[in-house]
Amino acid sequence: xxxxxxxxxxxxxxxxxxxxxxxxxxxxxxxxxxxxxxxxxxxxxxxxxxxxxxxxxxxxxxxxxxxxxxxxxxxxxxxxxxxxxxxxxxxxxxxxxxxxxxxxxxxxxxxxxxxxxxxxxxxxxxxxxxxxxxxxxxxxxxxxxxxxxxxxxxxxxxxxxxxxxxxxxxxxxxxxxxxxxxxxxxxxxxxxxxxxxxxxxxxxxxxxxxxxxxxxxxxxxxxxxxxxxxxxxxxxxxxxxxxxxxxxxxxxxxxxxxxxxxxxxxxxxxxxxxxxxxxxxxxxxxxxxxxxxxxxxxxxxxxxxxxxxxxxxxxxxxxxxxxxxxxxxxxxxx
Amino acid sequence: xxxxxxxxxxxxxxxxxxxxxxxxxxxxxxxxxxxxxxxxxxxxxxxxxxxxxxxxxxxxxxxxxxxxxxxxxxxxxxxxxxxxxxxxxxxxxxxxxxxxxxxxxxxxxxxxxxxxxxxxxxxxxxxxxxxxxxxxxxxxxxxxxxxxxxxxxxxxxxxxxxxxxxxxxxxxxxxxxxxxxxxxxxxxxxxxxxxxxxxxxxxxxxxxxxxxxxxxxxxxxxxxxxxxxxxxxxxxxxxxxxxxxxxxxxxxxxxxxxxxxxxxxxxxxxxxxxxxxxxxxxxxxxxxxxxxxxxxxxxxxxxxxxxxxxxxxxxxxxxxxxxxxxxxxxxxxx
Numbered sequence: 091x092x093x094x095x096x097x098x099x100x101x102x103x104x105x106x107x108x109x110x111x112x113x114x115x116x117x118x119x120x121x122x123x124x125x126x127x128x129x130x131x132x133x134x135x136x137x138x139x140x141x142x143x144x145x146x147x148x149x150x151x152x153x154x155x156x157x158x159x160x161x162x163x164x165x166x167x168x169x170x171x172x173x174x175x176x177x178x179x180x181x182x183x184x185x186x187x188x189x190x191x192x193x194x195x196x197x198x199x200x201x202x203x204x205x206x207x208x209x210x211x212x213x214x215x216x217x218x219x220x221x222x223x224x225x226x227x228x229x230x231x232x233x234x235x236x237x238x239x240x241x242x243x244x245x246x247x248x249x250x251x252x253x254x255x256x257x258x259x260x261x262x263x264x265x266x267x268x269x270x271x272x273x274x275x276x277x278x279x280x281x282x283x284x285x286x287x288x289x290x291x292x293x294x295x296x297x298x299x300x301x302x303x304x305x306x307x308x309x310x311x312x313x314x315x316x317x318x319x320x321x322x323x324x325x326x327x328x329x330x331x332x333x334x335x336x337x338x339x340x341x342x343x344x345x346x347x348x349x350x351x352x353x354x355x356x357x358x359x360x361x362x363x364x365x366x367x368x369x370x371x372x373x374x375x376x377x378x379x380x381x382x383x384x385x386x387x388x389x390x391x392x393x394x395x396x397x398x399x400x401x402x403x404x405x406x407x408x409x410x411x412x413x414x415x416x417x418x419x420x421x422x423x424x
Numbered sequence: 425x426x427x428x429x430x431x432x433x434x435x436x437x438x439x440x441x442x443x444x445x446x447x448x449x450x451x452x453x454x455x456x457x458x459x460x461x462x463x464x465x466x467x468x469x470x471x472x473x474x475x476x477x478x479x480x481x482x483x484x485x486x487x488x489x490x491x492x493x494x495x496x497x498x499x500x501x502x503x504x505x506x507x508x509x510x511x512x513x514x515x516x517x518x519x520x521x522x523x524x525x526x527x528x529x530x531x532x533x534x535x536x537x538x539x540x541x542x543x544x545x546x547x548x549x550x551x552x553x554x555x556x557x558x559x560x561x562x563x564x565x566x567x568x569x570x571x572x573x574x575x576x577x578x579x580x581x582x583x584x585x586x587x588x589x590x591x592x593x594x595x596x597x598x599x600x601x602x603x604x605x606x607x608x609x610x611x612x613x614x615x616x617x618x619x620x621x622x623x624x625x626x627x628x629x630x631x632x633x634x635x636x637x638x639x640x641x642x643x644x645x646x647x648x649x650x651x652x653x654x655x656x657x658x659x660x661x662x663x664x665x666x667x668x669x670x671x672x673x674x675x676x677x678x679x680x681x682x683x684x685x686x687x688x689x690x691x692x693x694x695x696x697x698x699x700x701x702x703x704x705x706x707x708x709x710x711x712x713x714x715x716x717x718x719x720x721x722x723x724x725x726x727x728x729x730x731x732x733x734x735x736x737x738x739x740x741x742x743x744x745x746x747x748x749x750x751x752x753x754x755x756x757x758x
Contacts, residue, residue, distance in 0.1 A: 238725050242576035242668035244618055244657065258616075262596055277701040282592075282662050284578055284706055286719055286733045291698040295679065295721025304724065317725035321668040321733065323578065326660050328616050334576035334655040334668075345629065364625040367611040372618055385620055387629030390638065391572050391651035399620045399655065 092156040092421050093120045096179065098147055098170065099161035100124035101133060103252045104184065107410035108159055113138055115414060118421055125151055125158075127166075152177035157420065159413050160184060175211035182213050182416045184409055186298075189214040189306060196309050199415040200357040201228045205312075206419055213416055216310060217302040218408025219243050219322065219331055224310050225358060225381040225407070226400045227337060229351035231311055234339035234394075238317045241303065244325045244332040245288060246372060249404050250275050255328050262326065276324060285324040297322060330372030331404040336389055336397045345388050348396045352383050357407070362386050370401035378403055379411045426490040426755050427454045430513065432481055432504065433495040434458040435467060437586045438518065441744035442493055447472055451752055459485055459492075461500075486511035491754065493747050494518060509545035516547050516750045518743055520632075523548040523640060530643050533749040534691040535562040539646075540753055547750055550644060551636040552742025553577050553656065553665055558644050559692060559715040559741070560734045561671060563685035565645055568673035568728075572651045575637065578659045578666040579622060580706060583738050584609050589662050596660065610658060619658040631656060664706030665738040672729045679722050682730045686717050691741070696720050704735035712737055713745045 095117070099105040105126075112122070124135055125147040134141045145151060147166070152158060152174040160167055160174075160183040167185035174181050188194045194212045195205040198221055206213055216224065227236050247254035253275045261281030264271035270279055278285050289298030296304075303320040325332075343351070353360050361370045362384040370382030381402040389395025402408055429451070433439040439460075446456070456471055459481040468475045479485060481500070486492060486508040494501055494508075494517040501519035508515050522528045528546045529539040532555055540547055550558065561570050581588035587609045595615030598605035604613055612619050623632030630638075637654040659666075677685070687694050695704045696718040704716035715736040723729025736742055 240574045240670050240725060242655075244578070244659070259600065263600065266593065266597065278705060279707065282660065282707065284659065284661060284666050286666070286668075286703050286705070287698065287701060294724070295698060295719065296724070297698070319670055319723050319725035319729070319731055321576075321719070321731060323666075323668065323733075325578070325618065326616065327618060332618050332620070332657075334620075334657065336574050336653055364621065364629060364631070367621060369620050371612060371620070373613065373616065385629065385655070389653050390628070390630070391574060391653035395653070397653055397655060399657075 091424055094123060094154055094156050095119040095121070096123040096125055096152065096155040096158040098125045098158055100135060100144060101126050101130040102161055103248060104161040104405055104409040107405050108161055108414055109135065109137055111410055111414040115418060117414070117418055119157070123155060149173045152179040155179040157417055158182070159417055161409065161413070171212055180211055180213070180420065182215060182413050184215045184413050186217060186302060188212050189216065190309065196306060197416050198224055198310055198412060199419050200225060200355065202310055202312065203419055206416065215409070215413045215416060216306045217299070218249055218404040219245060219299065219333065220303050220306040221408050221412055222331060222381045222400055222402035223303065223333055223335060224307055226335065226352070226383055226398070227307070227311065229355040230337060230339060230343065230348060230396065233351060234341040234343045236311070236316050236337055237340050238338040239307070240319045240336040242321045242334045243323055244327070245322060246327040246329045246331055246404055247280060247324065248329040249331065258326055258328060280324060280326050282326060286321065288322040288324055327372045329403060329405060330375045330401055331408060332372060333400045335400055336395055338392055338395045340394070342394045343396065345386060345396065349386050352386065357381055358383055360384065369399060372401055375401045376403055379406050381407055425758055428457060428489050429453040429455070430457040430459055430486065430489040430492040432459045432492055434469060434478060435460050435464040436495055437582060438495040438739055438743040441739050442495055442748055443469065443471055445744055445748040449748060449752060451748070452755055453491070457489060483507045484511070486513040489513040491751055492516070493751055495743065495747070505546055514545055514547070514754065516549060516747050518549045518747050520551060520636065522546050523550065524643065530640060531750050532558055532644055532746060533753050534559060534689070536644055536646065537753055540750065549743070549747040549750060550640045551633070552583055552738040553579060553633065553667065554637050554640040555742050555746055556665060556715045556734055556736035557637065557667055557669060558641055560669065560686070560717055560732070561641070561645065563689040564671060564673060564677065564682060564730065567685060568675040568677045570645070570650050570671055571674050572672040573641065574653045574670040576655045576668045577657055578661070579656060580661045580663045580665055580738055581614060581658065582663040583665065592660055592662060614658060614660050616660060620655065622656040622658055661706045663737060663739060664709045664735055665742060666706060667734045669734055670723055670729055670731045672726055674728070676728045677730065679720060679730065683720050686720065691715055692717055694718065703733060706735055709735045710737055713740050715741055
């Protein structure tokens with residue numbers, strides 16, 4: 091039984107949506123505790139008509155907490171998760187810090203729910219760009235085994251939290267009057283520009299964000315043989331990550347089969363009618379929980395390839411929604 | 425000898441840069457004629473200190489013209505090129521209409537200059553997204569033979585001419601105040617959005633823009649065996665196309681070799697220092713004539729692959745600069 095639920099990072103861009111999702115999905119807990127850094131302590135947040143005060147995230151905060159959902163940066167998660175677990179909470183963590191720990195299952199409920207059965211108090215939710223891609227890969231992998239993925243991302247500024255979205259607006263406004271807004275959140279001005287770097291330089295010319303797409307995909311699908319070549323790019327879009335994906339499979343599947351597999355999979359919505367200009371776009375996917383797939387076509391450069399375009403709200407399925415779904419899964423099974 | 429040069433479409437986004445390039449590069453012609461549609465007839469354009477009146481593009485306009493550079497939409501080029509040739513002009517055409525005609529050489533001067541030796545009055549300049557990609561592929565192809573290319577583009581609105589760039593500004597301004605600017609040039613609002621469609625539905629789920637990248641690449645490199653899988657996407661950037669490219673080669677080349685090949689190739693500038701946040705971006709490449717290459721790294725999903733990021737000013741090397749370079753090539757050889 092999970093009676094007391096804590097939301098950690100409750101006032102951030104993702105934390106807010108976690109609270110929204112908890113209300114919408116009507117999860118069966120009795121008491122809600124909101125935790126955040128000193129800056130937000132004492133703020134009141136309304137939840138199901140009730141005003142709840144934000145408390146300090148610090149050792150001792152998780153006594154009597156059964157389940158916690160963490161939406162914090164890596165360095166905060168590195169610190170709080172161990173004492174939360176020690177104090178008796180099970181933690182669903184959205185940060186990148188614990189994902190690759192062999193003792194921590196990395197979960198997308200539609201893809202690998204059974205991995206949640208075995209944990210030692212920590213369960214991780216994948217990186218935003220990985221989650222939407224793996225949801226789209228899963229139905230193809232189940233039938234035809236994915237051997238290789240080439241992916242180029244078009245990632246929204248909200249991936250860097252509220253400061254990212256604010257910097258995009260400031261940068262665009264400045265550019266419209268011929269000025270340059272000095273970047274703080276991003277490496278360079280993002281208004282009317284593209285930045286082909288997300289995260290830091292990590293491995294042989296790939297960034298940390300790109301390597302997450304490699305390792306997390308292999309871990310979630312339970313197959314180290316899947317080869318992934320990612321390119322992650324920040325684009326001047328507020329919310330909603332997009333991905334151009336080419337997937338090669340061991341067994342050949344036709345475009346028609348691929349479409350049927352996508353359509354039948356929980357959590358995927360197919361929008362695919364090029365002659366009528368219909369395909370997923372960030373402005374249409376914002377505020378929705380599904381992964382949207384379109385431009386589904388045969389890869390004309392390999393015998394067993396399928397190319398497609400995938401968009402999802404990175405704050406939702408890429409973060410808050412997936413974490414709440416993991417919490418839901420644990421509650422159902424408890 | 426090419427004594428009289430005509431610029432067709434002289435008042436458009438690309439035509440203006442053709443004139444700028446003709447002045448900068450100091451091409452050895454004696455007389456300049458400016459041609460455009462009725463709307464622009466009578467306008468005066470300054471060239472090397474002299475005011476030149478725009479004349480009507482119509483049969484008869486090419487008498488005494490030796491060489492013409494055409495920057496017009498396909499349907500205009502379909503009409504004027506035949507009578508221009510009949511009246512004695514050699515035409516360097518930037519439209520898509522003549523490119524795949526087997527009698528028309530398709531030229532990038534750094535890549536296949538010799539193809540310009542044999543023509544029947546028409547020479548074509550490739551599609552903007554193709555040109556920058558093929559410039560980047562050429563040095564690798566010469567040494568290791570390119571067998572396959574997977575490319576995802578991030579294409580600027582100026583690719584749709586001046587109306588495209590104006591629509592981006594209008595769309596962004598509207599979005600900043602929570603409104604939607606009704607799209608005219610693009611299929612959907614482009615401000616803070618992405619449109620995964622450039623051109624019309626053409627072949628098995630691919631667009632006309634994407635199929636240009638397939639066929640034109642094969643034609644310019646003279647190798648029908650090169651397999652290309654393209655995804656073309658419009659992004660809210662004013663000027664400068666970007667491309668995420670994965671290339672597989674018959675012969676293995678190391679990242680170091682690839683960098684050296686790029687650096688040694690005329691027309692390529694390498695900007696590649698990820699640890700110091702250095703790579704090509706549209707805002708840095710605007711107004712420049714080179715193709716910029718960065719994020720050069722081993723493809724971690726295939727034995728013989730190189731991945732990289734490529735940016736170029738689509739109005740320059742992607743259009744005006746390349747066409748003026750073809751004219752220059754013809755003049756040098758005449």
